[in-house]
Amino acid sequence: MNPTSKFRIESDLLGEQNVPATALYGIQTQRANQNFNITGVPISHFPELVVALAMVKLAAAKANQRHGLLSNDKAKVIIEACEDLISGQYHDAFIVDLIQGGAGTSTNMNANEVIANIGLAKMGFELGQYQYLHPNNDVNQSQSTNDVYPSAARLAVIFAAQPLKAAVNRLQDSLAQKADEFADVLKMGRTQMQDAVPMTLGQEFSAFASDLGGEVAQIDHSCHQLCEVNLGGTAIGTGINAPNGYAETVVGELTQISGLPIHLAKDLIAASSDMGAFVKFSGTLRRLAIKLSKLSNDLRLLSSGPRTGLGEINLPAVQPGSSIMPGKVNPVIPEAVNQTAFQVMGTDMSITIAAEAGQLQLNAMEPLIIYNLLNNARMLEKAIHMLDTLCIQGITANKDHCASHVKNSIGIVTALVPHIGYENATRIAEQALMSGVSVPDLVRQENLLTEEELEEILSLGNMIHNW
Structure with a gap:
């Protein structure tokens, strides 16, 4: 790559493309970005998803190292790159739209390419020099998008x-x-x-x-x-x-x-x-x-x-x-x-x-x-x-407004039912509705209860049970 160039050339199954020289993502991420512009919401909009992807890739790198599939040098930079992402760095490189075809392959490749390029920079190589650290062969080793x-x-x-x-x-x-x-x-x-x-x-x-x-x-x-x-x-x-x-x-x-x-x-x-x-x-x-x-x-x-x-x-x-x-x-x-x-x-x-x-x-x-x-x-x-x-x-x-609703309500007649009977209570309720006279005043007019009894029945403590 020409040091003064604004682009680097990357290739994949479908051919070559110019990728911005400073981009941490690669050609497969770029293709996905060109194809999917549905929500306008990139992966980076949800930091928790970037962090989760980095954690999975970190776990895979450590597991591959333990199983002898990844050299210590490669494992080291992949692990460091993942730790950088977990700490909140480089999230703006996750550019693919959340809704995409391919069952998440574009998201996985976005992560693979970003981690590979961060790792390449740590190793002293140019971005895109995947012969030294490959998104698929190394970062995605022992993995599939599907897991x-x-x-x-x-x-x-x-x-x-x-x-x-x-x-x-x-x-x-x-x-x-x-x-x-x-x-x-x-x-x-x-x-x-x-x-x-x-x-x-x-x-x-x-x-x-x-x-x-x-x-x-x-x-x-x-x-x-x-x-x-x-x-x-x-x-x-x-x-x-x-x-x-x-x-x-x-x-x-x-x-x-x-x-x-x-x-x-x-x-x-x-x-x-x-x-x-x-x-x-x-x-x-x-x-x-x-x-x-x-x-x-x-x-x-x-x-x-x-x-x-x-x-x-x-x-x-x-x-x-x-x-x-x-x-x-x-x-x-x-x-x-x-x-x-x-x-x-x-x-x-x-x-x-x-x-x-x-x-x-x-x-x-x-x-x-x-x-x-x-x-x-x-x-x-x-x-x-x-x-x-x-x-x-x-x-x-x-x-005060709440209290006036209670005072003028016909509903309080329910509390009187055990004391004056359902039929009397029904009649009082109907009269109150038709006349506009309050339930307590109608009870007083008919001498159905004494004033003391009425006050006790309609007291806050009697009507409201705090279980």
């Missing part, structure tokens, strides 16, 4: 789940704090959008917090299933081109490198095409999305108004709400969470279809699955953080 890509993807999804779990925990804590803050705010509960029986706003927010209580455990369970890998199975799970014992060695190395309880699948052929763990994780995200959307719906209802809606709580005003209606402030944060949830629910179906579309010994649709899982985990984490910091933490209660 590297899904194994790295599993790690990446587990890594992406960690900030999501932290966000869920913080949101649950904020809801629990609001439950304590609103413990003495009496309000009406509602079923089927109709008045039901009294409760406290604290109980309502406590229920919101409890509803999220099991989600972190669900995520953990899904991540545990992702710890089973087919690494070492190479092309279809038979382990072709890998030495005896390599699979156990490389998985052991990956366990130490990642700090995760990675283990080898019992049937590597089945594991090479099985997308079940990804489907389970997607279902876990869908479940969380549904709960977040329901919470957002409730927040929008409870804050509706300010004069003609329920108006029981106030959401923080974060921006003006209308270009035509002065003074209008919309519940934009819960609305954004709703839309995030809808996206997750919709792409869960895409993941399901892609998982079903696998044929024989491989599923070529893995890139769509991985793109959506990583994107959904990140979107949910950001949406939860937004909901927590810009909405939940700043919610205030309209205590």
Whole structure:
């Protein structure tokens, strides 16, 4: 290569191409970049995927060295290159679009070429001088895209789940704090959008917090299933081109490198095409999305108004709400969470279809699955953080307005049923509805209970049970 040239010439099965002289990627990455421009989202958009790929390649290099397949000099620079990627360096060289044909081959080759070229630079050679360190012969030794890509993807999804779990925990804590803050705010509960029986706003927010209580455990369970890998199975799970014992060695190395309880699948052929763990994780995200959307719906209802809606709580005003209606402030944060949830629910179906579309010994649709899982985990984490910091933490209660709803509600007649009977209670409720007179006043008019009895029955302690 001419030292002043802006390009170097690389060749592959299809011929030669000019590759930018300073590019850490090579010809196969460049072809993929030319072919696939679908999402505009490159591999580097998800650092956890780059790190996971580097961890798999690092484990493979160490395993190959232990089995005598890789010289110490080559192993050393490959290991160092992988460690550089794990530390966050050179991620901008991962340029291939996440959605691609080839079952992830372009992603694997992007990693192979970048690691080879980093290694060549460490050895003192020019980029692209693969006769000294080859992307396939050395970096990809004892491997196939078909075991590297899904194994790295599993790690990446587990890594992406960690900030999501932290966000869920913080949101649950904020809801629990609001439950304590609103413990003495009496309000009406509602079923089927109709008045039901009294409760406290604290109980309502406590229920919101409890509803999220099991989600972190669900995520953990899904991540545990992702710890089973087919690494070492190479092309279809038979382990072709890998030495005896390599699979156990490389998985052991990956366990130490990642700090995760990675283990080898019992049937590597089945594991090479099985997308079940990804489907389970997607279902876990869908479940969380549904709960977040329901919470957002409730927040929008409870804050509706300010004069003609329920108006029981106030959401923080974060921006003006209308270009035509002065003074209008919309519940934009819960609305954004709703839309995030809808996206997750919709792409869960895409993941399901892609998982079903696998044929024989491989599923070529893995890139769509991985793109959506990583994107959904990140979107949910950001949406939860937004909901927590810009909405939940700043919610205030309209205590007097809540109390007036209870006072004027027909629903409190339910508490009187054990004392005046169902028929009397039904008649009182109908009269209250038709006349506009409150339930307590009608009971007083008919002398169905003494004032002391009525006050005791309708007291906060009697109507609200804190189990």
